[in-house]
Amino acid sequence: MKIPLSVRQRFGQLMPFAFIGLRSSKYRIRPMPIWVLVDTGSPWTAITPDDAMKLDIPTHALKPDTTYPIILFAGDKFRRLLLGDTSLNIRDETGKTVTFIPPPITVLSPTKKISPEEFRGIPSVLGDDFLTTEGLTLHFDPRNEEAFLFRP
């Protein structure tokens, strides 16, 4: 299986992105796809406060993680809330939507008031946990603007 990624320039550098869709069997969240950075530097798939707001995720109802309750992301401190019982949709190279059952998704909740512009333009991330669980490898060739996830 091959999942094409889009190579886009952010902060003057090229990075691999994709749209993902999230569904929850527990909560009613918006089905709109969100634009995520494939980030092997992140241990988990993490949703920014802005994307949580877009998806209307009920952050007040989510349980905090007990192992890593506080995490640093883009220079700020966040509480790590967990959104379990989700499915994650992504399009493969044929354009068909493939559904995965990912580990609990991290939802970032600020520990202090963040100014709206401080986090503007910072994407949610598709992290290592997803790649590992699904046995996906990341091919990223920025010079040729080519990127995809692959599972033999």
Next chain:
Amino acid sequence: MDGNTEELFEIHEKSEKWFNDHMVEFEHKYGSKFFAIKNQEVLATDEKLEKLIKIIEEKGEDINKVFIASIPPKGLAAIL
């Protein structure tokens, strides 16, 4: 997979590509803001995401079909 999911992916992919192609122009015109994009058109912009979502809903748009993008403040980058 239901057709609605496929449709939403197609709509957002087209909108993202269009936004990406015009990002420099939008940065000059609007600066750092949140953008609501639909059918290769900027529906609305705002400094605050919460307010932009309200504007989209007040316009009677199906928010799931609107691509919401943002441009970071000039000179501010992040290492994730």
